[in-house]
Amino acid sequence: MASMPRAKMGGGGLCKHAVEDHPNVPLLLDPTRLAAFVDPLPLPPVLRADQGKLIRIDMKETEQRLHRDLAPTRVWTYGGCMPGPTIEARSGTPMRIEWRNALPAKHFLPIDHRLHGAEKDKPEVRAIVHLHGARVQTASDGYPDDWYVPGQSRVSTYPNEQDAATLWYHDHAMGINRLNIYAGMFGSVLLRDEHEQSLGLPQGEQEIPLTLSDRLLTKDAQLYYPVSGNSEAPWVSEVFGNAMLVNGALLPYLDVQPRRYRFRVLNAANARFFRLKLAGARPFQQIGSDQGLLAAPVVQKNVLLAPAERVDLVIDFSSMAGQQVELINDALPIMQFRVGTRSVHDASVVPAVLRDVPRMPESTAGSNQRLMTLDQYDDCVAEPMLMLLNGKRWHEPVTEKPVLGSTEIWSLINLTDDTHPIHLHLVRFQILDRRPFDQGQWLASKTIRYTGPAQSPPPEEAGWKDVVQAWPGMITRIIIRFDGYVGRYAWHCHLLEHEANEMMRPFEVVPA
Ligand SMILES: [Cu+2]
Structure with missing residues (x-):
């Protein structure tokens, strides 16, 4: 292959794969013209x-x-x-x-x-x-x-x-x-x-799953998945819809009582990151992340979920009786809470301590350190665009063979200008830190020169995770204990279009 790995910096030399290039795009629905909050x-x-x-x-x-x-x-x-x-x-x-x-x-x-x-x-x-x-x-x-x-x-x-x-x-x-x-x-x-x-968190009718996704819809309300314009190679590098679905509904409402509710929020979108907040910047508590409860609740005014990430939120509506409160993604409402007026007794609690989440010391990994690059190749002739993990394609021989029960540190060296949500099957892990580095030096000599201090994860990212946002310009380090089973598993970017086009690799847990 003629294409060379290089960091996509400054956006130069990018291929265009915009939907607008394609002459056969059906007329798309404009969801902002729909009546808001008419469906439960x-x-x-x-x-x-x-x-x-x-x-x-x-x-x-x-x-x-x-x-x-x-x-x-x-x-x-x-x-x-x-x-x-x-x-x-x-x-x-x-x-x-x-x-x-x-x-x-x-x-x-x-x-x-x-x-x-x-x-x-x-x-x-x-x-x-x-x-x-x-x-x-x-x-x-x-x-x-x-x-x-x-x-x-x-x-x-x-x-x-x-x-x-x-x-x-x-x-x-x-x-x-x-x-x-x-x-x-x-x-x-x-x-x-x-x-x-045993914690007494809101439960039963006060515990609600909120599964978020985004879609493009045609005028007759059918799913439209964008294409490149080349019918032999319709893949596009990322898909974003303008119709935000919550549990499969567009702009729904939920009747709630003036009390605490627990929301199990999942980002099931192909590529969209959701930045959620409540109208009026009302605060809420985040009590959990991907792999369960945090050590302690974190008061938040907004949360950012990459594809495949989960957050566990508690919203206390007790001071909002009679109000209508929108849940907003960026600037646009995606659903509405209608808070009842009748006061109710709320026996639920959010304890100040949720569980013990001991930080995994780096020393437990010893010399089990892996440097993993997130690469982007731009070659408008042979390939529209290609993103790889460690420069390798899915079908190449397995290179990551952690020993069952061992602990490893993976440094995700992001050479692209996207945030990639990286997911490992089988395991849970913790985020150690993110640190800016000199991409040019890496590309020239495969050596790391840090250009700023390491940033520890904030408390809401310091629990157990199975997806990590690997930020551009940063080396993101995670510490993983390979508990469970021997055998072959996958790790990949959870932007589904990236994953489909080779941003996925096997790893194999081998016996001790
Ligand atoms: Cu990706």
Whole structure:
């Protein structure tokens, strides 16, 4: 290949892949013209998986109305709704789920057969479920090459030998999962444990999942996935919609009582970061992140969620009786809380200490240090754009082989000018720090010269994580203990378009 790795600095030399270049873009819907807050927030059905019984979930096509004034939208779902059912699970109680692929034989979104794993000789419709954030054996992890076709099913076993957390399930089929997820294939798992249950946090009707995503819709309310303009290579590097969906609805409202509520927020978007705040800059508490509770609540006025990240928020509406409060992403409202006027007794609490989250000392990693580059290659002729991890493609031999039970520090050296949300399967980790460095020196000599002080993660990022925002111009260090199982897993950027085009690598946990 002729293309050379280089940092994309100053935006020079970028290829254009704007939707506007494509002559056949259908007329898109303008969601700002829709009536706001006319639909109640949908709550996905709850599936109890905390009894150890086998449950079955069908992947299937259906139609779903995203807004009162829109025609139904074709979606692909788990269990007939987008998001799929909220699965209730219990730490220490294994769950077994049969995931049946009952999708149509033809895809309705644009497959790029140039991408690895999506070649023309592969079936169009393939699926494999990954339970994001779960510590599972590789056979049940949803390895991207383990896809199967309509008419087939798989039983996955999830031991749930891990702390309470908001996990989520989504498609992971090689080369097309960005399309399957865009079509609607995602849902939440609420994994609970006794410690968390003992805290007295808001629960029952006061505990609500909020799954966020963004889509482009045609005028007749069908999903539109943008394309490059080259029908042989329709892949685009990132997809952003202007229709913000909360639990699959556009601009919904939620009736709440003037009391505390706990919101399990998940960013299930392909590429959009959500910066959430309440109207009037009202404060709220963040009590958890990807892998469960923080050590202590953090008072916030806004939170930034990268794709695949979760935050656990408590909003106290007791001082807002009778008000209507919007939840805002950047400057635009995405839903509304309607606070009732009748005062209620609220027995819930948010303890000042949530749990013990000991910081992992760097010394436990010893010499187990890996330097991992996040690379971008711009070559407008051969490749529209390519982003790699450590300069390697998915199918190249495994280079990361951590020993089971060992601790490692991974330095994510970001040579691009994007923030990439990096996810490792199987494990939880902690963020050590982020530090600016001299990209030119790295590219010239593969040596690190720091250009500023290391920044420790703020308290809301200092809990257990499974996604880390690797910022541009920074080396982001994470410390990971490879607990669980030996076998082959994936790590990747969770911008789904990046992941599809090689920004994903295997790693293999090997026996001690
Ligand atoms: Cu990326």
